[in-house]
Amino acid sequence: MAKIKPFKALRPVRDKVSLVTCRNYDDYSPAELAAWLDFNPYSFLHVINPAYLHAHKVNSEKRFKGVALKYQDFKTEGVFMQEETPVFYLYEIKQKTNTFTGIIAGTAVGDYQNNVIKKHEDTLQYRVEMFKDYLHQTQFNTEPVLITYPDSVAINTFIHLRKQSEPVYEFSTTNKEKHTLWKIDTQSEIDWLQEHFENIPNLYIADGHHRSASAELLLEENKHLGNENLNYFMSFLIAESNVKIYEFNRLIRDLNGHSNADFLMELAKNFTIENKKQELWKPENKFEFGMYLDGNFYALFYKQLDTELSNQAEACSELTKSRLGESILNNLDAQILYEKVLNPLLGIEDLRTDERISYLPGKQPISTIKNKIDEGEFEVGFLLYPSDINEIKVLADNNLIMPPKSTYIEPKFRSGLVVYEL
Structure with a gap:
């Protein structure tokens, strides 16, 4: 039985979302990265790498603290807002040839430990340790683990109907993708999704093995704090027929x-x-x-x-x-x-x-x-x-x-x- 949980997410205010969100840091060429950082003060790239011009001179601990400080700056400046109650999200990415739709939720570290959430890749311990330190220093994560689940007619129908409602975001990006985000916040919908995922025996990690292992390590080292948020990590849950696998x-x-x-x-x-x-x-x-x-x-x-x-x-x-x-x-x-x-x-x-x-x-x-x-x-x-x-x-x-x-x-x-x- 797979356990998912809504959470009180932070997200960009509506008028800045297309300026804030960015691709993975490593996807940018040096020239492209410099341009975004120089000309877009709202780009989350400023948070990910706040000292980008001198990154080679900054050790990991100082860099992670810099990320945390820059993230707090974004919050103080009103770039982000926080949900008043725990929610799920429905998220669609529309490319030229593919459309992906999934659910953003918290998944249980316990399910990962008990092999309810299954793995197919090995991890490098130094990378697990490094991202664990990153989470510990910054106290946030914005890179969900991509997890697949067996196709479900009921969940597919729910997603189809939910997409007919008004989204909280609808925006396009410079790599010609369209992004749409819906908020799932009624208790009846939350209960329905949780119940249906509890009937799924196993989930499968598609991408994010190191992030999952880091969340487990962070929990093990901080169990004494009693922080319920550490018991979960953010995931993007998508039907297995909807993922695209390249070599x-x-x-x-x-x-x-x-x-x-x-x-x-x-x-x-x-x-x-x-x-x-x-x-x-x-x-x-x-x-x-x-x-x-x-x-x-x-x-x-x-x-x-x-x-x-x-x-x-x-x-x-x-x-x-x-x-x-x-x-x-x-x-x-x-x-x-x-x-x-x-x-x-x-x-x-x-x-x-x-x-x-x-x-x-x-x-x-x-x-x-x-x-x-x-x-x-x-x-x-x-x-x-x-x-x-x-x-x-x-x-x-x-x-x-x-x-x-x-x-x-x-x-x-x-x-x-x-x-x-x-």
Whole structure:
């Protein structure tokens, strides 16, 4: 049973919301970041990185205290307002080709600890510790964990009907997205949502494993305070059919001493290779890989394709899920590429820390990989076919972890839209 809770959120005042909210800090180029900070005094980027011009001179503790002070400035100046009572929100992100709609709520740290909220990624302890320190110093969070739930006709109907009402926000952003936020504040609606989520046996983290782990660590270190807000972390709950899963493509700086000809010869032991020349080719099915090397695109077809496993990965019945975890993990495209190419041929052992490998979200154009390699920064690039939600769920159900950088999942939440105070 999944427990969700309304909370007394802070959010921008209506006339400033489009100026306040921003994308993830790392999504901005240096020039774009400087422009927003120089010309938009309301941007939440000022809160996230208040000493941006001298960030390299500021240690983490001072930076986090600076974030807290700047956030208080925004509150004092009337940029934010606080809800009078605990509420849920319904939030829609409309892109050119995708529309995402979900519920913003508090989810229970206890559910995370008891595996009601399931995980499919590993975490780095230093990142968990760092974000825990950030939460402790700033006393707020505006980056919800993206969590999926099994599609529910009842919840889908509720969302459809609720979207017919007047929103509290409706605004567009410079990356051509439309954002709409509705407040769910009547007790009957709150009770209804809580009851329906209690009937859902499991939720699944799509994005935000480090944030979830940090919330758990913060609670464990501060249980003695009796702060009820620490028992929950803010989440954006979205039906599993409504998430968009992209792959992470791989860029490698060198061929680990191989010549191009030798590398292709080694690849041919495990892959059927087709030279696509200048065609911007990307995989169309599982067990297919794209490669860009020395000015040419190649299609790589994995030779050890097990048809039964392929079918299992695409559609896992409830009967087979419990015994498919290891098979699906071993047959993830990201795992195959690591075990057959990246590790044995290119000498990459740790996908998280090796400086010879870099990652590019699959939503970026194929030409981006070509350009980076043609410019000489990298030697070879690999394109993968994206995993699906069934693979993620089966692995999570069996307490198994996907290889690092296996999935890039949307939607991405805008910072500063809704704030959960601790």
